[in-house]
Amino acid sequence: MQKSFMxxxxxxxxxxxxxVMAISCDASVQMLTPSVTAPNLYGETQPPAEIETAEGxxxxxxxxxxxxxxxxxxxxxxxxxxxxxxxxNIIHSNVYEDALTRGGGTxxxxxxxxxxxxxxxxxVDLAYVNQEGPMGGEKYxxxxxxxxNGPQEMGDALVDLGFNIVNIANNHMLDKxxxxxxxxxxxxxxxxxxxxxxxxxxxxxxDIRVVExxxxxxALLSYTYGTNGMVLSKGSSTVIPLIVEEDIRRQCGIARDxxxxxxxxxxxxxxxxFKPSAHQLDFKDIMVECGVDVIVxxxxxxxxxxxxxxxxxGHKTLVIYSLGNFISTMLYARNMVGGIITFDIVRxxxxxxxxxxxxxxxxxxxxxxxxxxxxxKMENFPAELAASHGSQKYGAFDINTLKRFVTDTxxxxxxxxxxxx
Numbered sequence: 001m002q003k004s005f006m007x008x009x010x011x012x013x014x015x016x017x018x019x020v021m022a023i024s025c026d027a028s029v030q031m032l033t034p035s036v037t038a039p040n041l042y043g044e045t046q047p048p049a050e051i052e053t054a055e056g057x058x059x060x061x062x063x064x065x066x067x068x069x070x071x072x073x074x075x076x077x078x079x080x081x082x083x084x085x086x087x088x089n090i091i092h093s094n095v096y097e098d099a100l101t102r103g104g105g106t107x108x109x110x111x112x113x114x115x116x117x118x119x120x121x122x123x124v125d126l127a128y129v130n131q132e133g134p135m136g137g138e139k140y141x142x143x144x145x146x147x148x149n150g151p152q153e154m155g156d157a158l159v160d161l162g163f164n165i166v167n168i169a170n171n172h173m174l175d176k177x178x179x180x181x182x183x184x185x186x187x188x189x190x191x192x193x194x195x196x197x198x199x200x201x202x203x204x205x206x207d208i209r210v211v212e213x214x215x216x217x218x219a220l221l222s223y224t225y226g227t228n229g230m231v232l233s234k235g236s237s238t239v240i241p242l243i244v245e246e247d248i249r250r251q252c253g254i255a256r257d258x259x260x261x262x263x264x265x266x267x268x269x270x271x272x273x274f275k276p277s278a279h280q281l282d283f284k285d286i287m288v289e290c291g292v293d294v295i296v297x298x299x300x301x302x303x304x305x306x307x308x309x310x311x312x313x314g315h316k317t318l319v320i321y322s323l324g325n326f327i328s329t330m331l332y333a334r335n336m337v338g339g340i341i342t343f344d345i346v347r348x349x350x351x352x353x354x355x356x357x358x359x360x361x362x363x364x365x366x367x368x369x370x371x372x373x374x375x376x377k378m379e380n381f382p383a384e385l386a387a388s389h390g391s392q393k394y395g396a397f398d399i400n401t402l403k404r405f406v407t408d409t410x411x412x413x414x415x416x417x418x419x420x421x
Contacts, residue, residue, distance in 0.1 A: 075350040079214045082124040083345060085296045087323030087338045088132045089158070091150030094329040094370040096142055101371065108153035113327060114161055116376045120340055120360060122162040125213050129163045129326065130265065130298040133172040135187055136180035147175040152187050159191050165211070169197025169222040169241050170267040170299065174230035178238060196265060197222035201237040208255045216345055216352065219255035223248065224267035243268060245286055252290035260352055261345055264292045269300040269322055272334065274409050276304055276321045284309065288317045294354060297321045301335045303405060306359060306414045318343065318354045329370050333397045336364045337405040359414045361406045366390045378402065379418055
């Protein structure tokens with residue numbers, strides 16, 4: 001009986017030992033099972049399993065690295081270009097004779113005729129002027145109306161004032177025939193200016209002039225309604241940039257491809273008309289449709305309206321129908337009032353717009369002998385000089401009349417405060 005008890009007790013101990021060992025082994029297995037968040041041998045969290053692409057490849061570059069992040073497209077920096085434009089700079093014989101007197105009879109001195117407006121011209125990035133008539137050199141003889149040829153010293157003065165864009169496409173460009181025109185071009189090419197309106201052949205004509213300033217590329221187009229019946233030499237390759245719809249549309253397209261901004265200089269309209277003609281309105285519509293940004297009009301010898309226009313795509317165009325005269329000795333008071341337009345070409349958040357357009361009215365003075373020429377800002381024009389102006393015998397010449405030429409023509413939005421009612 002005692003032996004039976006001992007056998008049962010031994011069996012019980014054996015069973016208990018087996019159970020304890022089984023539990024210990026199970027616990028050991030659990031303790032050796034790694035967690036997915038357990039540190040690896042490099043002390044870093046182990047990454048999740050790699051994800052395969054649709055082709056069964058792991059994303060990454062050709063060398064097996066991680067795919068490079070695509071950089072965000074950077075907008076060009078915000079910037080601004082200040083621009084100024086003047087109307088017809090006409091070298092009548094009285095103008096160059098007065099300049100010769102100022103030079104003591106031995107040289108032509110023009111620059112001081114512009115003293116009162118010099119700060120406007122020098123204070124901008126780009127300054128445009130329409131030089132009316134050739135400056136082919138002394139060999140052609142100096143002459144005024146109706147077939148001009150002025151001293152090249154006038155060009156020197158314009159450059160010294162700060163003009164860096166010169167237009168010569170106008171009805172007087174061939175006054176000394178093609179040879180005088182080509183000598184005028186040769187003169188301007190010696191100066192640090194962008195010359196527009198002069199094209200030696202068809203290829204040159206479509207090589208649109210582009211000025212880059214402060215990171216903005218500005219294309220410059222130029223056209224004229226005619227050349228007063230003067231013609232080119234037979235077989236000439238020279239191109240006169242006449243106002244032709246096909247050319248305007250083609251060149252606007254070229255300009256848009258080459259530049260960020262397009263300005264068109266155009267010699268058009270009827271002399272002494274304060275309102276645009278039907279021809280002006282028709283071609284204005286074409287240029288607006290083509291996306292020209294600014295139209296600078298010359299030729300009527302008086303001021304004409306300044307307006308905003310918008311095409312079907314919502315693109316806005318600043319239209320300056322006529323800036324009148326810059327300097328001249330024309331006979332009537334209306335021809336003595338012109339304008340200098342200033343505006344800013346602004347790029348902000350990648351978009352370029354025209355901002356701050358402002359007309360600065362000017363008065364050109366000469367005395368009863370048609371000498372003593374001086375261009376004044378209207379606000380600085382001395383009232384007492386009105387009584388001695390040489391055009392008095394051709395109608396009223398007083399400060400109120402001069403102001404009305406401006407305020408009756410130009411919207412007050414484009415005028416300085418002293419002329420706003």
